[in-house]
Amino acid sequence: MAPVNPPMIAPSILSADFAHLADEIDAIGGHGMVGGADWVHVDVMDAHFVPNLTLGLPVVQSILKTTDIPIDCHLMIDDPGRWAPPYAEAGAYNVTFHAEATDDPVPVAKDIRAAGAKAGLSIKPNTPLDPYLEILPAFDTLLVMSVEPGFGGQSFMPQVLDKVTRMRSLVDSGELQILIEIDGGINADTIEQAAEAGVDCFVAGSAVYSAADPADAVRNLRAQVTSVRS
Numbered sequence: 001m002a003p004v005n006p007p008m009i010a011p012s013i014l015s016a017d018f019a020h021l022a023d024e025i026d027a028i029g030g031h032g033m034v035g036g037a038d039w040v041h042v043d044v045m046d047a048h049f050v051p052n053l054t055l056g057l058p059v060v061q062s063i064l065k066t067t068d069i070p071i072d073c074h075l076m077i078d079d080p081g082r083w084a085p086p087y088a089e090a091g092a093y094n095v096t097f098h099a100e101a102t103d104d105p106v107p108v109a110k111d112i113r114a115a116g117a118k119a120g121l122s123i124k125p126n127t128p129l130d131p132y133l134e135i136l137p138a139f140d141t142l143l144v145m146s147v148e149p150g151f152g153g154q155s156f157m158p159q160v161l162d163k164v165t166r167m168r169s170l171v172d173s174g175e176l177q178i179l180i181e182i183d184g185g186i187n188a189d190t191i192e193q194a195a196e197a198g199v200d201c202f203v204a205g206s207a208v209y210s211a212a213d214p215a216d217a218v219r220n221l222r223a224q225v226t227s228v229r230s
């Protein structure tokens, strides 16, 4: 299956103003805005799995009430078996947790799907793909981290693109059906490399929220991907 068309852009609100989240989400799309964000990427960090602390379920529940854009939760937390399903029950569209955070990812994916959300598996930049290939049919999304998880505004790590290229050929050949998402350091200078490797969905935090018009930044990033593919 060829990459998703049009390409998906998922702005990360990690770089938004947390005191004005509803406005910050409005600024990237929803309410019928043409060409706005496909997903809102919400980074949940617990200060254990990663050294940073962001927000949790009550904030996600509030965000869900303020927008019609699907919510893409990226859980950078310990014990996803306990904490991930409630995000699906709350109404998140996609709930992704880290392969490194559990010895048994498949039951967690099953619980997320049973609660009505898509299930995502994320791997850190130095985590190999091979040990997880056989469990990927339990997932709807593979989130390839292109920075060490924990903070926005870091530099893109191009070496992770080998994993994307491999995944793209497995999806293109029909061996796997999964959405390939990338997260970390995606901006106007890096998105074309990721597009060439075959990413479907691009998370971008600082590149979107540092722009004068965040919705324009979303459209421009999507246009860059489209131009690489044409």
Ligand SMILES: O=C(CO)[C@H](O)[C@H](O)COP(=O)(O)O
Binding pocket: 012, 014, 015, 041, 043, 074, 147, 148, 149, 150, 151, 152, 153, 154, 183, 184, 185, 186, 203, 204, 205, 206, 207
């Ligand atoms: O998961 C993340 C960090 O762990 C963020 O989603 C990611 O870093 C996005 O921010 P930026 O586009 O500024 O790199």
